[in-house]
Amino acid sequence: MELSETHTLPVPQQRAWDALNDTEILRVCIPGCESIDPDGENAYAVVLSASVGPVKARFKGRMLLTDIEAPNSYTIVFEGQGGAAGFGKGNTRVTLEPEGEDATKLTYTATAQVGGKLAQIGSRLVDGAARKIAGEFFKRFGAQVGGDADGATAPDDGDTAASDAAAQNTESNEATDTESGGGGTKRKKSWTAWISKS
8 A cells, every 4th residue: 555645734844843753742643542652762652543444443553763864854664453453564754845934845655554354345445544544633733733734635435533544654654654753853753653553
């Protein structure tokens, strides 16, 4: 699964980077996210509840931030397990570019693969759920950092809940590890974590 999107955030680049590396902000913005905790250098343990079509599960996973070039980009590598629901793993490349003094363009490209029941429900449902989760994340994130983000709308075939960020990061979240990233600040948390939902 692959997902690539661009969103305009209503804040300067450094502020956007700091927010993307703030685990509390990410926890609030990622649909279904229960926790994001440090788990080694540039690594985080993530727990979230998600549903994709008929599959609902609590995912536990880990995301690792690599290729960190603060405050411009990083790659999020993730993997997660959802018990009988299956698993998701992948990576996400996230880049930030200034758009004037008060806006930032965020672009991410995620690739991911899912297994178990998630792989059996069909790529259309999984892709739709991933896009829907990403759309909700950016809506919340834009509000947190200072206004509505210019984000994509998630397709309606995915379950709204948080869900499979893993699949999404295959989107998000897909769940590529890029999304989260962080290297410019002491707290390097990543919004991709939600995607990698394990």
